[in-house]
Amino acid sequence: MPPEVVLVVLAGIFGLCGSILMGYRMYFRHTERLEAGGAADDESIQELRAAVEDLQDEVHALQKGAAGFDERLEFTERLLAKPRDQAKTD
Numbered sequence: 001m002p003p004e005v006v007l008v009v010l011a012g013i014f015g016l017c018g019s020i021l022m023g024y025r026m027y028f029r030h031t032e033r034l035e036a037g038g039a040a041d042d043e044s045i046q047e048l049r050a051a052v053e054d055l056q057d058e059v060h061a062l063q064k065g066a067a068g069f070d071e072r073l074e075f076t077e078r079l080l081a082k083p084r085d086q087a088k089t090d
Contacts, residue, residue: 015062019062023051023052026048
């Protein structure tokens with residue numbers, strides 16, 4: 001597999017994992033504040049909802065990118081699987 005393909009796949013995986021970890025970190029910090037007796041005000045709730053929506057949008061974008069990458073990879077594999085003499089005549 002070419003190194004460029006590996007780098008693209010790894011970048012997508014790391015981006016997705018980073019987004020998920022950031023969301024969990026925000027969730028746990030929020031629950032710690034609530035357990036410590038701090039009441040959540042409307043502003044912090046709105047910020048949390050906006051951050052979650054942003055993370056969801058980013059995950060959807062990464063999933064679309066991964067689907068497109070899968071299609072291009074399958075197409076390339078089909079091209080490479082053809083015998084050379086058949087590929088010259090096409």
